[in-house]
Amino acid sequence: MADAGGNDLDAFAVETRTWLAENYPPALRAMGARTDPEAPWGGRSFVGSDDPQIVWMRRLAAKGWTAPTWPSAYGGGGLTSQQARVLDREISAGGYRTPLLSFGLWMLGPVLLEYATEAQKREHLAKIVGGEIRWCQGYSEPGAGSDLASLQTKCEDKGDHWLINGQKIWTSYANKADWCFCLVRTDTSKKHEGISFILIDMASPGVETRPIQLISGDSPFCETFFTDVKVPKDNLVGRVGGGWEIAKRLLQYERQNISGGFGSGGGAGGSAGDLGQIAKDYIGVDASGALADSDLRGRITQNKMDFQAFYLTLSRVASEARSNAGAGPSAATSIIKYAAATLAQQRAELMVEALGHQGLGWEGEGFDATEKTITRGWLRSKGNSIEGGTSEININVVAKRVLGLPDPRVG
Amino acid sequence: MAVLTEEQTLLRDAARTWTQEQSPVTRFRALRDSGAPLRFDPAVYAEMAAMGWTGVIIPEEYGGSGFGYLGMGLILEQTGRTLTASPLLASALAAASAVMLGGTGAQKQSRLAPIASGQSIATLAIDEGAHHRPNHVALSAVHNGAGYRLTGAKTFVLEGMAANLLVVSARTSGAVGETAGISLFLVDSDARGVTRTALKLADSRGAANIAFDNVEVGADGLLGPEGQGWDVLEKTLDRARAGLAAEMLGAASQAFETTLDYLKTRVQFGQVIGAFQGLQHRAAKMFTDLELARSCVEAALEAIDSDADNTPDLVSLAKAKVGDTLHLVTNEMVQMHGGIGMTDAHDAGLYLKRARAAEATFGGGAYHRDRYARMQGY
Known part of the structure; x- marks a missing residue:
């Protein structure tokens, strides 16, 4: 080029x-x-x-x-x-x-550059660059998952400060974070226009975090409780009631980032290693050198080929983005997270199947560390189609925004 | 879409304009209904030749433009969209590739220029049964003076009735199923002992079974070294597969877009059916598969142009992925159109029939998944 x-x-x-x-x-x-x-x-x-x-x-x-x-x-x-x-x-x-x-680098920084005041940029950006402040993301609530805009965490104007009350969930690393970028409700009479984007120091009195145990065991996810937390007026980003636009913008950055970690044994589940080779190690081969379980071999191959198709698509998206800078993301971008989650989950299932009972060890003796990672990774991968927007929400977005299909008429 | 050069963009746009205006699906339908024996319109092929399409992969010194396989793929994608019938794939891509890869200087000199000009129609005569298994060669070639005598039969030869030149795989030694002992021959289709039987396939495209009864071929008909034709054959087939995959990508894209249009216009229960989530999610999944398939097809064509080591892997990936996608999209095309999709008057059936024929040609999904797994060592 x-x-x-x-x-x-x-x-x-x-x-x-x-x-x-x-x-x-x-x-x-x-x-x-x-x-x-x-x-x-x-x-x-x-x-x-x-x-x-x-x-x-x-x-x-x-x-x-x-x-x-x-x-x-x-x-x-x-x-x-x-x-x-x-x-x-x-x-x-x-x-x-x-x-x-850093969630500050990947998610918050880009939206601060776009929406924050000069003073806010000067306050926060350099500390993100320097890794001095660790950020967490306060989005989901017990009653606001896929329908994020129904969030209820209350943010009241008390004249010289904001007062926050409510609960967040799935706050990754909230127990280790210094600050939280948070969606709160400043107006209960309007759904989307009642949401604001605010920055909260996790050391403030009234903030409490509780780690969540998942089906796969320990996790970085937390519940986060805000009880009469006072936040300076300057910490609200953008205009009051303008948080939804910022929230959506930030989700775009998040979805770009999240898919890269699926399936290969990072924090988002799955486990590393070549699936074909691992299956050979646990199952053996026939006289022609092919995996002895022909049905499993076919399904492993399908998954490997689909992964290669996925990686080829990532590089195509990247090279298209380079050549059409300014033309906006290509249509293929919208399918990345959905495809990544689907393939990662299939791969994790195939790993467990290839290992047989050795792929179901939970802890203790009889299983090596890799095997136990495969068990936990399989369970953790179930979250891939839920976190950062469920697969159903992803394909709703594809249907509506990319394919131009309309909303159903109710009634 | 791959990042194209300016020339490639021009070629694609020209192909799009020509196919949409001069060769829409209605033209293929009329051709089918006419029962024309060659299953394509020679005047259409002459137009393609006049636009230079028949010489896209052939080097300039042999009468082509040396424009490459990605360029050819861009054209085939557009012809696939409108189901345009022609020997472009069989002759100007597949058979031309065999001559380019295995031919002597003299063979290239005599055979490629007529293919590039569209005057000669060449094709591969490779398979001997219902399934693509290119190593299962029983057709025998025995020494006959300085030349050879060929006896056996080939099946499902693309454009077999129109072709004047056949690239035939034959066994000069070894047992059926072995890759060693396979040789390639250039055989004129009017040679004594060649008998062709036209096949009427569901997709209404041209194909023939061809019998060879002691067909005499001169020493100059041997393409590549005797008994070592497998490498050229595999490389040739990979190029043909990638080209076919491009055509299939075009057909799948059009089948999807036609269906999407219908979802936006067909009204039931007082609203367009595309408003229903049950259909929206299926449409979004098809779109996802199409995007993945496109990446594979483009990567395979680019790998051929750059002679990359992993070309066979990428070709099998592309053929399998686009085949699965086309399979899904054509089934959904019928289903989402409902009753009208079952009628012959609608185009859905034309895409469905072409899809299955293209899937089976040069190896279906099962063939290429197995091949991919073997190349990966398990």
């Missing part, structure tokens, strides 16, 4: 490669170097820490390279999207660790 400024990009790549090599903490180089598992998420508890992961993050953050395309005025790298891709490529090619995992 012909790139404008190709020579400059090459020079940037060389410069970046050198800088990364010189600045990567030697302590991280060792295979399996042990660092605090929470360190990649940063936050208040790591301020002043000398954990090598934090050192690495700080060095990149000082150049704005944890948020490469954000404006440098707010601590970002100020890079072009082409340069940012070069940086990404150099980080992964060099085998360097991801410097910072």
